[in-house]
Amino acid sequence: MPGITREEVAHLARLARLELTSDELDHFAGQLDDIINAVARVADVATEDVPPTSHPLPLTNVMRPDEVRPSLTAEQALSGAPAQEQRRFKVPQILGEE
Numbered sequence: 001m002p003g004i005t006r007e008e009v010a011h012l013a014r015l016a017r018l019e020l021t022s023d024e025l026d027h028f029a030g031q032l033d034d035i036i037n038a039v040a041r042v043a044d045v046a047t048e049d050v051p052p053t054s055h056p057l058p059l060t061n062v063m064r065p066d067e068v069r070p071s072l073t074a075e076q077a078l079s080g081a082p083a084q085e086q087r088r089f090k091v092p093q094i095l096g097e098e
Helices: 006-015 022-042 074-078
Strands: none
Touching: 006 022
């Protein structure tokens, strides 16, 4: 696979509106070449016997049972509210709605 050239990096930098020095062009060309080669190696993996998956590890949804437990009463929850109305928190009007 041909390597990424300085000119290609310079072109990408112009598209991204980045100013790169000559040293940075050389540095990034090597890094981009390494990245592209690493991604290309993925295609070499033998996958004929591997089923497609959405995640590499099996996932189990852990749920706890719903249990009724003691909690705050409406009065306790509203006790620290700066404003309340009809046993609900009252907040400032937004977007001019009523």
